[in-house]
Amino acid sequence: MAAKKTVLTVLTGVGLLAATACSGPSAGNGALPEPGHLTTTTAPGSSEVDRVTWALPYGEPTTLDPAKIGDYSPQTVEANLCDTLTRMNADFSLSPGLAQKVTWSDEHTLVLDLRPGVKFWDGSPMTPEDVIHSLERQRDPKTQALYGNYLAAVTSIRATGPHQVTLRTKEYDQTLPKALSTSFGAVNQKAYTEKAGPAYGTAKGGLMCTGPFKLGSWKSGNGITLERNDAYWDTKLKPKAKQVEFQFITNSNTLTSALLSGEVDGTYELPPSSAAALGKADSGAVFLGPSTQNVLLVPGNAESPAADRKLLDALSLVIDRNALIKNVFGGDATPLKSLVPPLTWRGDKAAAQFDTAYAALPDIPEPDAEKAKKLVAQARPLSRPLVAAIPAGDQRGLQALTFVQAAAKKIGVDIEIKQLQPTEMSSLFYDPSARKDLDLILTFGYVTLPDPASYVAESVTPRGIFNWTGYNHPEVTRLLDRARTSSDPAASAKAYAEAQALFTPTTPTVFLASTHERMFMNKRISGAPSSFAYMGMPWAAYLGGTEK
Known part of the structure; x- marks a missing residue:
């Protein structure tokens, strides 16, 4: 109760x-x-x-x-x-x-x-x-x-x-x-x-909220400026910065130069290439923190040949995760076995149950091109290159997808990389029409609350906003619903673990890394x-x- x-x-x-x-x-x-x-x-x-x-x-x-x-x-x-x-x-x-x-x-x-x-x-x-x-x-x-x-x-x-x-x-x-x-x-x-x-x-429309900063100005194409809210209700968290200005810098080289020169004070999601240049900078420091981010390769729609689980398994089998993490993410990532990184449940009362269930999932496979080729032969025939999307100017995404592209070529699968403008990339996550001509999307996703079941439900239940291929496993849906509605942490974790064992090998997704x-x-x-x-x-x- x-x-x-x-x-x-x-x-x-x-x-x-x-x-x-x-x-x-x-x-x-x-x-x-x-x-x-x-x-x-x-x-x-x-x-x-x-x-x-x-x-x-x-x-x-x-x-x-x-x-x-x-x-x-x-x-x-x-x-x-x-x-x-x-x-x-x-x-x-x-x-x-x-x-x-x-x-x-x-x-x-x-x-x-x-x-x-x-x-x-x-x-x-x-x-x-x-x-x-x-x-x-x-x-x-x-x-x-x-x-x-x-x-x-x-x-x-x-x-x-x-x-x-x-x-x-x-x-x-x-x-x-x-x-x-x-x-x-x-x-x-x-x-x-x-x-x-x-x-x-x-x-144009602005906002009206209660936070420590208020929206000062938003000049489209230029920047956003926040002004300190001097009447903020939480006196222990009254900002020391009078203004925070956000600049839109999608080019990694431009970002690196701006940080080195002091023109820009900081950034989250620092690209690996920038981190290498800034690691010994006199102007500041690079900080690494724990994260619930995941890097996934996801089919854009159910009609795409990339939605065939055999083809996805072949891609998974030919991608060397350790090399990907070393060469693309600078070693600052962990291989991923399922949709949700383990740190998502780190503070849960039933964390040990979650850990045991995650450890029981199949090990991440060692690269095996010959076995992958056999899976390609069993999959839906490919008559054209697969079109895979990343944001334009995202060097990390481009390097990761280029790595996947090279691995796929070893098993006879051609991938054509399409770079989308940030607004296009953002909209395709919620607009099916924006994905209709895309076979694969390299996503850098994340879990925003300490609840793996709710995040997973958005990808593997029929009404999930990230379920782009119509994946439907009634038992998975039932178990995730049980995980959500149970007031007993142990019972909730048990239901999630059972669902995880079912959706991990069947959902049309290639799990790559948690950065x-x-x-x-x-x-x-x-x-x-x-x-x-x-x-x-x-x-x-x-x-x-x-x-x-």
Whole structure:
């Protein structure tokens, strides 16, 4: 039973990536790496700074609307603007956010006790109506929200007090309170959002949130500037940086030069080629952190010959993961055995069960071109080269796909690389028409909350937004649903483990690697988290100057 269970009391002490889980590269069997050189955060910045300039290596966001963001650039920016009901920390633990307490009063009732005194950037108070509207608009098809599935079991959302919102559900849903730490749980001002309409979150429509920074300006094609919110409700996290300017720099060479010269102070997702040049820079340092990122090779649509599992197995069998990690990722990655990296469940009460189940999966195969050729012969005949997509200007993606291309050629499979503009690449993740002429897509994905089942469900259940080939395994769907609805961590982990054993060898995906987070920061500033948790937390509020 889940009666009177205060969720944040549980989750705060159960970090997804505890500091003790920081680790270095592992052996090629995909096992959890040994503790080593990764860190979750950097030394606190002690002084105020007028401006920090930060790069967005994946280009300009298409939107900053929390309901619609699902990519590196928009989440890097938006995490500093719109506070969430629960908050992600640098070690991936959860703590109270705009909701100071989240409680299951029974298995059908989730109560959010809101923090009093919170104000939007315009000075108006945050109310239960703002929270309700922020959640309910994600059910509306007109919003085109990415995370409406989190509300699938919710039957009503109502104000039950001046600072309280209550969600009634069909059943217990262990994912729901965790999801409140992501952009799904971000609170927007109802009046502003309704007035802006479809333009909300764009350069024209703007935003109205409660975060430590407010949207100062967005000059399309040029940059985005955030201004410090001097009236921020969390006085312990009042930003030391008065402004944060984001520049859209997708070319690795340009990014390296800008970081070396000090024109740009820092970046997340630093390309390996840039890391090599910046490793001994006098201007700053490269930091490596734990991550839940995954590198996958995924068919673009069900009609493509690349959706044939035999062909994908052949590609998997001819790709040397260890060489890929060494030559493309500079050794800063771990081979991946399934859809979700092991660190996703590191802080779960049933972590040992998850680890045992992951270890029981088949070992990552050693390269075997002859066996791969036999699988190609059994697969659907190929009459043309396979078209594989990556973002234009992404040197890391290009190198990885070129590596895959060379491996495929050994077994008679030709791959043609197509480079898409960042906005095109971003849209194909959610627009089927953008994928219709693509056979393969090299994806650098990530898990944003401490719940493997919810992430996997988006790829392997019929309604999943990342299920691009129509994969449908009823038993997998049933088990993932059990994992979601069980209030017992051990039972939830058992259901997920059984589902994992089924979808791992059958879902049309080639699992390649889990990369570490790589950040560069100029020595004049410090404090930024170095873990992948930055994607879901107000990371820029931790920045400060290093001068005394």
